[in-house]
Amino acid sequence: xxxxxxxxxxxxxxxxxxxxxxxxxxxxxxxxxxxxxxxxxxxxxxxxxxxxxxxxxxxxxxxxxxxxxxxxxxxxxxxxxxxxxxxxxxxxxxxxxxxxxxxxxxxxxxxxxxxxxxxxxxxxxxxxxxxxxxxxxxxxxxxxxxxxxxxxxxxxxxxxxxxxxxxxxxxxxxxxxxxxxxxxxxxxxxxxxxxxxxxxxxxxxxxxxxxxxxxxxxxxxxxxxxxxxxxxxxxxxxxxxxxxxxxxxxxxxxxxxxxxxxxxxxxxxxxxxxxxxxxxxxxxxxxxxxxxxxxxxxxxxxxxxxxxxxxxxxxxxxxxxxxxxxxxxxxxxxxxxxxxxxxxxxxxxxxxxxxxxxxxxxxxxxxxxxxxxxxxxxxxxxxxxxxxxxxxxxxxxxxxxxxxxxxxxxxxxxxxxxxxxxxxxxxxxxxxxxxxxxxxxxxxxxxxxxxxxxxxxxxxxxxxxxxxxxxxxxxxxxxxxxxxxxxxxxxxxxxxxxxxxxxxxxxxxxxxxxxxxxxxxxxxxxxxxxxxxxxxxxxxxxxxxxxxxxxxxxxxxxxxxxxxxxxxxxxxxxxxxxxxxxxxxxxxxxxxxxxxxxxxxxxxxxxxxxxxxxxxxxxxxxxxxxxxxxxxxxxxxxxxxxx
Ligand code: MIC
Ligand code: SF4
Numbered sequence: 001x002x003x004x005x006x007x008x009x010x011x012x013x014x015x016x017x018x019x020x021x022x023x024x025x026x027x028x029x030x031x032x033x034x035x036x037x038x039x040x041x042x043x044x045x046x047x048x049x050x051x052x053x054x055x056x057x058x059x060x061x062x063x064x065x066x067x068x069x070x071x072x073x074x075x076x077x078x079x080x081x082x083x084x085x086x087x088x089x090x091x092x093x094x095x096x097x098x099x100x101x102x103x104x105x106x107x108x109x110x111x112x113x114x115x116x117x118x119x120x121x122x123x124x125x126x127x128x129x130x131x132x133x134x135x136x137x138x139x140x141x142x143x144x145x146x147x148x149x150x151x152x153x154x155x156x157x158x159x160x161x162x163x164x165x166x167x168x169x170x171x172x173x174x175x176x177x178x179x180x181x182x183x184x185x186x187x188x189x190x191x192x193x194x195x196x197x198x199x200x201x202x203x204x205x206x207x208x209x210x211x212x213x214x215x216x217x218x219x220x221x222x223x224x225x226x227x228x229x230x231x232x233x234x235x236x237x238x239x240x241x242x243x244x245x246x247x248x249x250x251x252x253x254x255x256x257x258x259x260x261x262x263x264x265x266x267x268x269x270x271x272x273x274x275x276x277x278x279x280x281x282x283x284x285x286x287x288x289x290x291x292x293x294x295x296x297x298x299x300x301x302x303x304x305x306x307x308x309x310x311x312x313x314x315x316x317x318x319x320x321x322x323x324x325x326x327x328x329x330x331x332x333x334x335x336x337x338x339x340x341x342x343x344x345x346x347x348x349x350x351x352x353x354x355x356x357x358x359x360x361x362x363x364x365x366x367x368x369x370x371x372x373x374x375x376x377x378x379x380x381x382x383x384x385x386x387x388x389x390x391x392x393x394x395x396x397x398x399x400x401x402x403x404x405x406x407x408x409x410x411x412x413x414x415x416x417x418x419x420x421x422x423x424x425x426x427x428x429x430x431x432x433x434x435x436x437x438x439x440x441x442x443x444x445x446x447x448x449x450x451x452x453x454x455x456x457x458x459x460x461x462x463x464x465x466x467x468x469x470x471x472x473x474x475x476x477x478x479x480x481x482x483x484x485x486x487x488x489x490x491x492x493x494x495x496x497x498x499x500x501x502x503x504x505x506x507x508x509x510x511x512x513x514x515x516x517x518x519x520x521x522x523x524x525x526x527x528x529x530x531x532x533x534x535x536x537x538x539x540x541x542x543x544x545x546x547x548x549x550x551x552x553x554x555x556x557x558x559x560x561x562x563x564x565x566x567x568x569x570x571x572x573x574x575x576x577x578x579x580x581x582x583x584x585x586x587x588x589x590x591x592x593x594x595x596x597x598x599x600x601x602x603x604x605x606x607x608x609x610x611x612x613x614x615x616x617x618x619x620x621x622x623x624x625x626x627x628x629x630x631x632x633x634x635x636x637x638x639x640x641x642x643x
Pocket of ligand 1: 037038065118119120121134361486533534535536
């Protein structure tokens with residue numbers, strides 16, 4: 001039986017474990033990336049490990065999320081990351097150089113290699129045939145120190161692409177169609193691999209749009225083959241030497257396959273408040289809008305920007321619409337400027353922002369009250385835009401601009417498609433990527449820490465018996481944006497857990513932080529897919545700080561479950577999902593024999609002392625994960641010599 005692309009890359013990077021789906025495997029990681037909103041934690045943890053220099057073949061630290069700098073906090077974090085990177089052998093992408101995933105695609109991603117990044121959209125690199133995973137900062141710190149990256153061996157989900165896209169139908173519509181078919185839980189436990197004749201009709205940036213939003217499927221990662229299209233992209237980036245072909249074997253077996261006929265796709269939108277709430281644009285056409293945003297790591301490539309410019313050329317943005325454009329990287333921005341596309345965008349009345357995450361993570365450009373905002377981004381969770389009652393629709397750049405001009409949602413296939421000529425060579429100027437100090441000079445580099453950088457809370461060994469409050473009960477599909485919201489007011493405190501704790505879960509329940517403090521923490525009960533979305537480990541660290549010992553849910557999202565374990569919070573699932581209904585927030589809870597159960601049992605009993613209800617819970621941890629929890633978290637485990 002032949003291998004899929006991912007199975008081949010896993011096989012060549014396997015350090016421990018066997019490749020049977022469901023088993024834990026440890027992978028050698030070739031490259032890492034961090035961004036600034038998760039990076040400070042990753043580097044504080046790397047420093048705590050006491051390793052002088054990164055052991056990866058390449059590690060890059062980006063500044064792209066916290067660039068609003070409305071106080072000293074972010075600038076201090078940037079300086080910390082810049083100096084810590086310089087000292088420990090990490091390349092530093094300065095603010096202004098662009099969004100991590102876009103820059104990594106242009107300059108650093110390599111087919112056939114492995115990458116982890118402290119950001120859930122790291123699988124963007126799969127567009128180039130790289131096996132790339134989003135991970136918690138601590139996992140990235142361990143990988144930088146030469147340690148393996150552990151995942152559960154995924155199953156393979158093949159997406160067969162046939163045909164080619166019609167004019168003004170976009171890569172975004174492909175992934176929205178996959179989300180419509182599979183939902184935000186459909187990718188859980190799978191790597192999504194794209195194959196079939198339709199693949200060759202898609203450019204690398206188009207493929208990257210698709211693998212980027214594989215994160216929204218809950219998939220472990222997504223990947224495309226590396227073919228002649230990949231080679232041409234790398235050659236245009238002056239990196240043809242990085243190319244090697246990556247294909248599945250002809251007899252590769254997928255556990256599940258779906259087919260998408262690109263030729264029959266129509267423009268789509270993900271409606272509020274979930275990326276899988278997909279409808280066709282023709283159904284939504286005519287709806288009045290007040291804002292349009294183009295950019296983010298999913299749709300900010302040069303081809304996206306040239307499409308936008310061509311559609312805007314000679315026209316004016318509708319008077320009731322505010323249009324923002326954030327190019328994905330300095331390379332994209334400079335090339336738009338030099339070819340005149342930027343001038344067409346400015347002349348049409350767009351508000352051009354710096355090349356960074358910007359509105360995607362609520363850093364400015366929040367919509368008006370109850371406003372309808374069309375965004376080319378990848379997440380439309382409630383409140384993420386910064387306006388709680390805004391309605392965000394995720395669309396392609398083509399739909400975004402057709403609508404920005406008309407003032408109402410407009411099907412771009414009713415307009416003439418622009419002709420885009422991509423350059424044979426991109427402008428290559430890595431002057432905003434600083435090389436680290438040599439080993440010899442590293443001693444002389446002083447790491448600068450501003451006052452906003454507070455110590456990281458550490459986990460504790462599980463209690464023999466746990467007796468506490470059920471401090472919070474939430475429903476299905478809770479995102480890490482619910483647990484630890486971001487946005488302009490909160491992101492500046494990513495290095496300051498005590499301050500962040502004031503915002504924990506406030507989207508769902510403004511009283512939660514105070515209540516958790518008053519009760520000394522306790523347990524949280526959640527529904528399906530608890531912790532989907534971002535990789536931010538703050539969604540584990542802050543509950544840890546507030547005294548949360550266990551989270552009991554119907555099911556967990558992969559990265560969040562790993563983050564909970566890394567910080568010594570026990571993730572447990574209901575044996576019978578209907579037991580979820582037996583428990584009420586505020587009840588007194590008891591778990592007898594907790595410590596011993598973590599050591600060796602597969603089940604334990606949750607007792608509600610208030611109403612007498614009981615439920616059996618599953619402990620689905622590997623030996624290694626049990627030892628991490630028993631040590632009080634991954635940092636303590638690693639320091640004690642655990643691998
Ligand atoms: C996001 O898109 O939610 C983020 C901000 O990029 C996060 C990381 C973070 O919270 O810092 C992600 O996707 O992992
Ligand atoms: Fe940045 Fe948005 Fe991409 Fe997250 S999803 S990395 S916030 S652009």
